[in-house]
Amino acid sequence: MKIFKRILDKVRPHFEENGRFSRFHNIFQAMDNFLFAAPLKVEQPPFLRDPLDVKRYMSLVITALAPCLIASVYFFGWRVLLLLVVSYVVGGAVEVVFAVLRKEEVNEGFLVTGFIFPLILPPGLPLWIAAVGILFGVLVGKEVFGGTGRNLFNPALVGRLFLALGYPAAMTSHWIEPAAGGWGRILMPIARSAGDAVTSATPLVAAKGGVWTAPLDLFLGRVLGSAGETSALAILLGGIFLLVVGVASWRTVLAIILSFTVFNAVLRAAAPQLVAPLWFSLLAGSFLFGTFFMATDPVSGPVTQAGKWGYGILIGAVTVLIRTFSGFVEGVMFAILLGNIFAPLIDEVVIRARMRRYAREG
Amino acid sequence: MKFHGGYLPRIVGRPSSVVDEVALPQRLSIDLRLGGIGYKPVVTDGQRVEFGEPLAESDEVGHRLCLPAPAAGTVRLADGPFAVLENPQAEVKPGTGYRPERVSRTQTVKALSEGGVWPFFWSSETGGAPTAGDDELPQAIVVNVVISEPFRARGKVILRRSWNRIVEGIKFLPRLMADYGVIYIVLTEVRDPIARMMVSDLAGFAWIRFRPVPLLYPVENPRVLLQMLRKKEASITGHSKVWITDVQGIEAVGGCLADGLPVHQRVVVASGPGQTNPRHLLARVGTPISVFAEPSDQRPVRILRGGIFTGAAVDSPEEGVRYDDDGFFFLPEVTDREFLSFLRPGFDRTSYSRTFVSSLFGGKDRRISTSLRGERRPCITCGACETVCPARILPQVLHRYIHRELYEEAQKTGLNACVGCGLCSHVCPSKLELLQQFLDAKALLQAEREEAMETAGKGE
Numbered sequence: 001m002k003i004f005k006r007i008l009d010k011v012r013p014h015f016e017e018n019g020r021f022s023r024f025h026n027i028f029q030a031m032d033n034f035l036f037a038a039p040l041k042v043e044q045p046p047f048l049r050d051p052l053d054v055k056r057y058m059s060l061v062i063t064a065l066a067p068c069l070i071a072s073v074y075f076f077g078w079r080v081l082l083l084l085v086v087s088y089v090v091g092g093a094v095e096v097v098f099a100v101l102r103k104e105e106v107n108e109g110f111l112v113t114g115f116i117f118p119l120i121l122p123p124g125l126p127l128w129i130a131a132v133g134i135l136f137g138v139l140v141g142k143e144v145f146g147g148t149g150r151n152l153f154n155p156a157l158v159g160r161l162f163l164a165l166g167y168p169a170a171m172t173s174h175w176i177e178p179a180a181g182g183w184g185r186i187l188m189p190i191a192r193s194a195g196d197a198v199t200s201a202t203p204l205v206a207a208k209g210g211v212w213t214a215p216l217d218l219f220l221g222r223v224l225g226s227a228g229e230t231s232a233l234a235i236l237l238g239g240i241f242l243l244v245v246g247v248a249s250w251r252t253v254l255a256i257i258l259s260f261t262v263f264n265a266v267l268r269a270a271a272p273q274l275v276a277p278l279w280f281s282l283l284a285g286s287f288l289f290g291t292f293f294m295a296t297d298p299v300s301g302p303v304t305q306a307g308k309w310g311y312g313i314l315i316g317a318v319t320v321l322i323r324t325f326s327g328f329v330e331g332v333m334f335a336i337l338l339g340n341i342f343a344p345l346i347d348e349v350v351i352r353a354r355m356r357r358y359a360r361e362g
Numbered sequence: 363m364k365f366h367g368g369y370l371p372r373i374v375g376r377p378s379s380v381v382d383e384v385a386l387p388q389r390l391s392i393d394l395r396l397g398g399i400g401y402k403p404v405v406t407d408g409q410r411v412e413f414g415e416p417l418a419e420s421d422e423v424g425h426r427l428c429l430p431a432p433a434a435g436t437v438r439l440a441d442g443p444f445a446v447l448e449n450p451q452a453e454v455k456p457g458t459g460y461r462p463e464r465v466s467r468t469q470t471v472k473a474l475s476e477g478g479v480w481p482f483f484w485s486s487e488t489g490g491a492p493t494a495g496d497d498e499l500p501q502a503i504v505v506n507v508v509i510s511e512p513f514r515a516r517g518k519v520i521l522r523r524s525w526n527r528i529v530e531g532i533k534f535l536p537r538l539m540a541d542y543g544v545i546y547i548v549l550t551e552v553r554d555p556i557a558r559m560m561v562s563d564l565a566g567f568a569w570i571r572f573r574p575v576p577l578l579y580p581v582e583n584p585r586v587l588l589q590m591l592r593k594k595e596a597s598i599t600g601h602s603k604v605w606i607t608d609v610q611g612i613e614a615v616g617g618c619l620a621d622g623l624p625v626h627q628r629v630v631v632a633s634g635p636g637q638t639n640p641r642h643l644l645a646r647v648g649t650p651i652s653v654f655a656e657p658s659d660q661r662p663v664r665i666l667r668g669g670i671f672t673g674a675a676v677d678s679p680e681e682g683v684r685y686d687d688d689g690f691f692f693l694p695e696v697t698d699r700e701f702l703s704f705l706r707p708g709f710d711r712t713s714y715s716r717t718f719v720s721s722l723f724g725g726k727d728r729r730i731s732t733s734l735r736g737e738r739r740p741c742i743t744c745g746a747c748e749t750v751c752p753a754r755i756l757p758q759v760l761h762r763y764i765h766r767e768l769y770e771e772a773q774k775t776g777l778n779a780c781v782g783c784g785l786c787s788h789v790c791p792s793k794l795e796l797l798q799q800f801l802d803a804k805a806l807l808q809a810e811r812e813e814a815m816e817t818a819g820k821g822e
Binding site (some may be wrong): 359361 | 371375436527559570600621664666670671672673674675689693694695699700701702703704705708711712713714717718727729730732733734735736737738739740741743745748755756758759762774775776779785787788789790792793795797798808
């Protein structure tokens with residue numbers, strides 16, 4: 001700790017005004033404030049502030065994602081870490097370039113986006129495609145809107161959507177066969193996208209053909225799928241942690257699960273041959289991951305607490321509808337992006353209702 | 363009675379219920395302001411004044427209000443609304459006392475106004491001190507005993523100390539109310555021993571009602587109290603006139619009317635991590651803060667006048683206790699930069715969120731300081747401000763409107779309902795100055811309205 005302090009104090013003058021690297025002042029500042037609490041003081045009342053800040057908020061999301069990362073490394077091998085590194089390097093570079101250009105502080109938001117992105121990709125995806133995806137996601141999903149806090153869409157999902165539309169073949173043919181056995185793929189060499197990737201059917205695709213994956217495999221995550229999305233166990237561990245610390249909105253999560261359950265049950269009653277049973281729908285695909293980690297992204301969701309109910313209901317329903325009636329087997333990504341589009345509108349309804357109430361009460 | 367939101371952090375340095383008397387200092391520095399009213403000095407530099415003689419007067423609320431001298435002494439006038447009393451005398455000379463059943467309304471109003479007590483009432487009509495016209499009598503007066511902020515003089519401490527005076531004060535209140543007016547006494551818990559004592563002492567007065575409220579900041583905020591009453595009591599509507607006073611206010615009413623004593627002393631709390639032996643103090647108005655400040659260590663402190671949420675920073679410790687003060691918080695200045703602060707488990711800090719382990723084990727905040735405790739970031743719409751807001755407004759939405767200068771929209775979305783408690787700024791993880799933005803926006807709208815009225819007036 002003293003060492004860091006000494007190093008920072010030594011290079012600090014170079015980054016100050018008139019210093020050699022004064023252009024990169026905000027990069028230095030980000031490092032400085034990452035290691036040591038920012039030296040800012042309260043100047044306006046209330047003079048006491050809560051210790052929670054955005055850094056901690058984001059670091060808790062990453063903590064909650066850790067079980068998913070561990071499960072994905074276990075089932076799909078160290079390649080997932082490679083994807084994570086690519087995502088962080090490329091996404092971080094975009095963030096830093098924009099921070100320098102905009103002369104704003106480097107924001108913590110990309111740490112979460114960059115962490116989520118590899119977890120929603122097929123684990124055998126070529127690294128360059130992952131790089132293109134995160135580049136597009138951060139650039140178009142976030143920076144063009146003005147950075148963290150101002151983005152309309154979940155940047156990781158924008159990146160994934162771009163890949164799904166731009167490289168549809170690659171996105172459906174680079175699964176990795178999950179390892180069985182006690183050590184999983186931990187002791188195996190890193191899988192190569194050319195040799196080890198398979199094109200077999202994911203549980204959702206197989207189900208369309210009437211083949212149901214075993215419930216235990218689905219729950220543990222021993223199935224084909226996007227790196228971090230297969231293990232319901234790991235997602236629930238992290239997701240429930242997020243609900244307990246209050247970082248993820250329980251309203252959003254509850255609304256999605258309730259609406260998904262109801263719509264699934266109703267449609268299954270009407271057309272049993274089209275709709276999978278509830279246990280399967282809940283566990284298969286990216287439903288749980290999307291619900292706990294993507295739909296609960298506060299920035300791209302609705303602003304108001306009441307709006308979160310509407311948002312959740314919409315996402316749950318649209319997921320079922322897409323899975324049932326469209327050519328896509330997976331609907332969560334589209335449903336959440338659609339929810340992002342509707343979020344401001346849902347907020348507007350809530351705010352109008354409030355306005356009427358204030359007008360009435362005077 | 364309940365209200366939405368609210369929060370009470372657990373912080374070290376809570377004052378004990380001991381009340382120590384502060385010795386009368388060599389000079390009293392008196393702030394000639396009270397309850398947001400501007401007073402004009404009526405004494406000249408070097409003049410000798412007696413105890414209770416008016417130092418300054420105001421007719422802002424429609425009749426003559428005085429600020430009485432807290433002690434006999436020689437006046438030195440300073441720049442601005444300040445006066446210094448040199449060589450103050452400890453002696454207290456009571457004036458005329460009254461009996462509640464034999465005093466007229468005119469006498470009551472006059473005595474309270476000249477004794478400096480009038481501004482202790484808050485009126486739902488004006489949002490400040492009430493006006494005294496005969497047609498403006500309140501339907502209800504609320505006596506609030508609950509001070510939730512842990513660093514302001516506690517209701518129970520005052521109750522225990524000045525029991526008789528408070529009961530006397532309550533008996534005078536019907537003189538100030540409309541016919542069939544009701545007095546609401548707001549307590550934490552009706553079964554509490556002190557509350558029981560009060561109930562039995564005041565039994566037989568049919569117009570007195572007891573109402574329990576949760577001990578949660580900002581329950582003492584008059585607008586929050588009013589909002590609870592309107593919701594709960596059928597007789598209190600949006601148009602009802604309600605006056606609200608707190609426990610020290612009603613003590614002053616009793617002291618002024620029953621004993622003929624003008625406001626001359628206050629029970630204040632000197633507390634916080636920067637103060638040794640945090641406790642209650644009985645201090646003469648004008649006593650400089652430096653007289654009772656006892657730094658607990660070498661760290662510099664920022665002194666807050668009022669509680670941790672409502673307090674404003676004091677410029678100099680030579681400033682005196684004001685007529686309406688009830689707490690001074692000694693907040694240590696931040697001196698160190700914590701290593702990897704955001705990764706700490708948080709046994710030693712408390713948060714409104716559940717993101718620190720203290721929310722499991724119930725630790726107290728031992729790390730409070732003037733630190734912003736984070737960096738400023740754009741709003742991430744976490745919604746904490748909405749859940750904590752006692753006024754049920756949407757601070758995050760108002761913030762967006764104000765950011766885009768859509769002041770009209772902000773007003774329609776409840777900007778005026780803001781009670782100014784500051785909880786939104788407190789909980790914001792992005793460290794946005796929400797309270798300040800709302801106050802500025804309100805001031806801006808007010809200025810616009812006045813300008814519009816002026817132009818309209820000229821046009822006629």
